[in-house]
Amino acid sequence: MNETKHISDFLKNNHLLTLCANTHSDLWCASCYYVFDQKQMSLFIMTSDSSHHSQLMMLNKNIVGTIAPQPQNIIDIKGIQFKGDIEKLRDKAAERANTLYYTTFPEAKFISAPIWRIKLTMIKMTDNSLTFGKKLFWHQ
Numbered sequence: 001m002n003e004t005k006h007i008s009d010f011l012k013n014n015h016l017l018t019l020c021a022n023t024h025s026d027l028w029c030a031s032c033y034y035v036f037d038q039k040q041m042s043l044f045i046m047t048s049d050s051s052h053h054s055q056l057m058m059l060n061k062n063i064v065g066t067i068a069p070q071p072q073n074i075i076d077i078k079g080i081q082f083k084g085d086i087e088k089l090r091d092k093a094a095e096r097a098n099t100l101y102y103t104t105f106p107e108a109k110f111i112s113a114p115i116w117r118i119k120l121t122m123i124k125m126t127d128n129s130l131t132f133g134k135k136l137f138w139h140q
Helices: 003-012 052-059 092-104 108-110
Strands: 016-023 026-037 042-046 062-067 078-088 114-125 137-138
Touching: 003 026, 003 114, 003 137, 016 042, 016 052, 016 078, 026 052, 026 092, 042 108, 052 078, 078 108, 092 108
Parallel strands: none
Antiparallel strands: 016 026, 016 062, 026 042, 042 114, 062 078, 078 114, 114 137
């Protein structure tokens, strides 16, 4: 089995993540819609500069998060835990990311918020549909 492809397919077929940002004295989680860029192994999100998690992300680019649908049956559990570095995009990188984001979420064109890239550094995926408790890994 190609673990990277399996993980990438899961990321392409989902759209909501929870990220956790922190500094030495504070931490916060937030749920954000994302678009996956397989070539860069990155997730793009939109979120306001004024949000608590954004304030923390500007101070510390290292974040962690999860992507986890909520099936009824335990055998259908699939989910990802990830680590990454986050940055607010500007100029051409922001234009490219916004184009991808607006294609998936056209209503986001009416939101005034910057786009951010989570450059994934490590992924651990659990997929009970393969075998109960099956773990797949990716890292840069």
